Amino acid sequence: MQDNSAGAWPAPNEGDWRRLVEASLSGKPISGLAAEIEPGISIDALMAASAAPPLSSRGGKAWTRLQRLGRAASAETIAAALATGADGFDIIVAGSAADYGDGLTPAELEALLADAPLDRCRWRLSTGSDGEACATIVDAAATAGRLDPQLLSISFGLDPLGAIANGQADSEDLQTLPTLVARLAERGYAGPFASADARLVHSAGGTPAMELGYALAAQLALLRELIDGGLPDDIAVGAVDVALSADEEQFVTIAKFRAMRLLHARLLAAGGLPRRRLSLHAETSWRMLAAEDMHSNLIRTTIAALAAGLGGADSLSVLPFTSAIDSHDPEAGRLALTTQAILIEEARLARVADPGAGSGTIETLTLALAEDGWRRFQEIERDGGLADAAAGKRLRAEIAEAAERRQAALASGTGAIVGVTHFRADVAARQEPRSVGSSFETTGLRPRRTSAPFESAAS
Template identity: 55%
Template structure:
């Protein structure tokens, strides 16, 4: 068979590339994303169809609120937030503090919740759903007109605690979903939230595998409990971290949609939309040279938008050192406004479709995560994977490889491990969450100045 004309043109182009590289092969430009994953930046054009479409609408811009501060919430709305993510104390995503359960209803009562998108990070506290529903009922609002993501994460909470859900807990989970669906809520009730895996140091493939395993566990619990297919599928969303590795973040979000489609096909269920939330990563924040966090957050938010996130929350650039800084909170929302209203990133459906590099990375991450999902299921599911220390060991290996790359200079954090303002050598790295395999860690923290 004669070679395709396009193949000949590509071969000629690659020869030119290698000539500019001084004879080095074009493959030398490949980037190591994870220890066993290389991505070719000069991959041929992809052929996958777009994986997502917002229909011309922008993503939902959320302000994260992790303290009882009505003034901060109101400032966020004045600064352009479409809604608020309320982070409850004890939730795995409460990087610092969190809102006490008793303070939630008063906060909701002082906000125009009929005009807001509401998202909650509640962990395994199912009783939070009743508090939210009571606040909406007290305001005499129609649940079917509300935009609410309840953010209950009972499966993930059990897994991180090394326990399975008892039958009574599963029954309570099913009852909660059915009651809220009966009340008319359209938004997701449960969340397969993998942000804590990223915050603990897990690679993208580990984060995706965890999200997929949590999704499977939640879906299985609902279907086994007798919830009808349509209600069960509408009840679950996924939350992922967005970091400053633009193409990995874009591809990770796209890969999650492939994984969900494959899970549903394997279960014999019809295709269903996947609500996907992204938050700029806690782990990429630095307490030194905080201005660099603005750049990292911009890249992460851009990647989340281009990767198809339906809602995005940007952590303020001073969140690691000065939580509650009003100017930092304003800038985090302004950043999203620029990306949405000036750059208009939402105007194109799935810009990564057709890019050989983005598509090959999407497929590589999806395949790696699917393989890990099979391992998790082979162990008996997500809680069993944690009980056997499989998950903790996987995250620890990811974390140590990332730390080694920073210490050796193979990877860098601007302002901390590279171009330090004081020019001082790096200190010996110290783990900021010793003894907790799932503890949230900032990658910069081991290399930052420490008071004597």
């Protein structure tokens, strides 16, 4: 390479760059590189670099690798996951926002925690309408093991808004939250205690902006309830985390997680609340998983995990690639953890603070998603908040419309699912997808895999 430090020839500019791109497209217009993410939001691959600073940093540390624990979990499952590199566990309770048909009952949770090493790793719960019962079970297990709550790392995942949204509870259940959080805090647990869990919006078919709008509205409702219930502002802000889904749309997922941090900061500033770093959990998408040609799911979950990590997730749970058929496959569970280990230990992705910062494309998409998420959040608030029936009705209608729009794109061929609608293997195994249950059926916020209609229609 020749040295141009003396300016012997002109430095290339953006016009030169674009001309090279046009030449590589064989006569196709450069505008064809743009892609619509959702109505009104597009991504342009050729946006100029920005000088934006990082939105978040884990200080060079890796995100927390969580292994999902559902109905088939046992002491042996936990021991095997710890030996494989898990930092902790995401325990899924039946009826929660992350229950895809394999959630534990409170009784099963109690049996599981009887032998669980609560003091050896990180724990996160997704509890649904059984939040108080699950919190009591966790506290009882800690007491029985003579463990100091101050030394434990547990996120309780109390999600009354999710239970209201899926028809399992009403607004009165939200009113008991401050007392429960205060009780747990007095016992010495550090939290977070409540969760603005938007995974149910994603799994039901919602767009990234819908997911963000719901998460912000849930966060505000939880903060309002905790502060009105007597908790100090700084305690209330630290008591709530956010959970989002990560899917195979790499740049969109990176931007979505970055946008959530922008929205969190804007919400705290608007409410005059103390600034505090958001605790942000990620789970790879249920809806993107295919029941046919299941090994293609390994690529999808790897992209999703990479994007969540680059987007700044503090903890991550990767769904096993067989989850559409069997959520209890030990080898698939091991690969889910190994995926994270490779990204962290070999690719060293966690060493970089906010890799999306400075990318014109990522920054522009981040801002667009944040603005649309804020707009949707304001609509929910104008309707009376997430606990109000009007807000729930609007949200369900918008999610259903987005899901139908995605299905229509796949049916027309403008969208694609490799291995299902495109490049389908003639010898692909035909297995019956497992049921995700009926807890969401009455409201329309039920988990739905995008590929399912095309699998069932295939002969």
